[in-house]
Amino acid sequence: MEILLVIIIGLLYAAGIYMMLRRSLVKLIIGLILLGNGANLLIFLLGKIVKGEPPIIADTEKMLGEIYADPVPQALILTAIVISFGLQAFAIILIKRAYKVVKTDDLDEMNATDEDL
Amino acid sequence: MSNPYIVLPVIFQLFVAVVLMFSWNRKNLQKLISVIGSLIALLISLLLLLKVNQDGIQAMQAGGWVAPFGITFVADTFSALLVLLTAIAGLAVSVFSVGSIRNARIKFGYFPILHLLIMGLSGAFLTGDIFNLYVWFEIIIISSFVLLTIGGEKAQIEGAIKYVTMNLLASVIFLTAIAILYGLTGSLNMADLSIQVAAVENRGLVNVTAILFLIGFGIKSAVFPLYFWLPASYHTPPPAISAIFGGLLTKVGVYALLRVFTLIFIPDEFLTWVISIMAMLTILTGGLGALIQNNMRKVFSYLIICHIGFMLAGLGIYSAIAIAGAVFYLVHDIMVKTNLFMVSGLIFKFKGTYSMRLLGGFYKEQPLLSLLMAIPLFSLVGIPPLSGFWGKLLLIKGAIASSNILMIAFIILGSFLTLFIIAKLWAAVFWKDGAELPRKKHIKYFEELKPLKKKAMIGSIAFLSVISLGIGFGAEWIMRLSMTIAENLMDPTPYIQAVLGI
Secondary structure: OHHHHHHHHHHHHHHHHHHHOOOEHHHHHHHHHHHHHHHHHHHHHHOOOOOOOOOOOOOOOOOOOOOOOOOHHHHHHHHHHHHHHHHHHHHHHHHHHHHHHHOOOEHHHOOHHHOOO | OOOHHHHHHHHHHHHHHHHHHHOOOOHHHHHHHHHHHHHHHHHHHHHHHHHHHHHOOEEEEHHHOOOOOOOEEEEOHHHHHHHHHHHHHHHHHHHHHHHHOOHHHHHOOHHHHHHHHHHHHHHHHHEOEHHHHHHHHHHHHHHHHHHHHOOOOHHHHHHHHHHHHHHHHHHHHHHHHHHHHHHHHOOOEHHHHHHHHHHOOOHHHHHHHHHHHHHHHHHHHOOOOOOOHHHHHOOOOOHHHHHHHHHHHHHHHHHHHHHHHHHOOOOOHHHHHHHHHHHHHHHHHHHHHHHHOOEHHHHHHHHHHHHHHHHHHHHHHOOHHHHHHHHHHHHHHHHHHHHHHHHHHHHHHHHOOOEOOOOOOHHHHOHHHHHHHHHHHHHHHOOOOOHHHHHHHHHHHHHHHOOOHHHHHHHHHHHHHHHHHHHHHHHHHHHOOOOOOOOOOOOOOHHHOOHHHHHHHHHHHHHHHHHHHHHHHOHHHHHHHHHHHHHHHHOOHHHHHHHHOO
16 A cells, blocks of 8 residues: 555656646646645655554543554645645636736746846 | 743734725725734734743743644744844835725735735744644745735736746645655654654655755745746736835745754755855855846845845854854845835836836935935945844854855855945936936826825835844844844754743
8 A cells, every 4th residue: 555655646746747847837737736636645655554543542541552543644634735725726717817918828938027128 | 831922923913914804995994904903013023022032932832732742833032033023024015005005906905915924924933833834834825926916917927927836836845845754753843853853763864854845945935046936026016015025935935944954954064065055056146147137126136036145154154153144134134125125116106117227317306215215225235334234244254163265255245246236226226317208107106196105105115224224233232132043043952942841
């Protein structure tokens, strides 16, 4: 399971970076989404995956048992997903506006900010 | 153990933003609330700094969860000082916005977002939890995205695409670094990490994580070779927005670098070498970039990069005195850069252009105003006793003490380039005879503004200029503060004690 996740994470990062290096704005956003998902899976993997051991303290005990699923990474991922959802929604609206205003989705043609006055 | 007033600067800004949202369509009321709110926020931050200065480092555990399990907020002198500077810059920009932001932008919620941005900045300075720092960074960037694009002009949108892409990439790299760090240590509390990271046996992975943090924060603080988004975007929004961006957004990256690389990762020889090289090249490329620009705001954008190099140099030299220099320079730079972007905005209101080639004769037309503008410009160059001088003095002292000759050369080169650029700008904008510029219809010129708006714009520039002069002439006090901060950064034991209570 870990090995599979490692490969998937690596693929997601590689694909994300590759897509970001393309000139099209849409591919840029897809690249960012892939990268974000890769990072979320990485947190999930590094939280140590264990099966069927919920982090619940039994009535008779004072602390958690020896092996338990760490709940912190899940909280982190949830936060990161919500944040990236908001940011991606903004980015998608932004490229739509950019396409309307500049009338191209080629990054190489977006040079208005480099023009001299 | 619990000191809820630490988060008061953050909560209060949120409160102001919410109140502003309830007066959505009433623009005059919004302006009033924003200015009064910023004034109260300034008072709160001042009280926080005084409290920290008197009683030492204050820590607060959110929800009463004992550290390192809950989210911690820490106010040491460094955090409290930066929160105070944020509040000062926020007040100045809020007043400047009253004069310069157009009603169309206010209708789309300019003021609430401005206060949310300042809330994010204060939160980033005060948090003691690395994941919480990520969340504050996200609040900062989403607010800055909205401020950057509000109005939707062509240049703004194009600048925003570059800005958004690089900042999202930086966030992902930062998140990756946090993930690896959590996998290594199982902790997110920065004070706890300080102990845990030192005990990790896999040093190779620790160094990789450190480099990831360096890249993530490096993009945000615009260091060489990761700064390209900054000069592509900072000159596009209205001047009030450029001012808050130029003054504070890159500086929060510098703060994070200073905090993480003194508390969590103690740089080894290789890392200080990498940071030093980055600092030197940042100074050089920023300075050379500013040299060839013709747009006044682009000159200032490149100068931001150049001076980020000075602060990074302090971290690269890595001694108490050099870090004190970096902190002093940070204090000076926040005030001066905010002011300079407002100055460029005021000149635009008079002349209708930012082009240094077209501008001219400003001194002849407005001698008193020109003298006021000279204060931030000369402070930036660092002519003693103005504020820019003292930070560089400490940095060079630190470089001499660690016999880093190359760094001294680059700091002096950077100062010289700044001097040359400002002299060129002064000659082009203020002294040179200016031709009559054609009046543009869509611009509301300074003479057409209401007296209150005129006073707001000049008043905010005068306010920050007085603070800059204060930093320059009261340098001894700031220097003592910077030394305290640097000692606390170099020896984080009191910080760890205050957070973990051991």
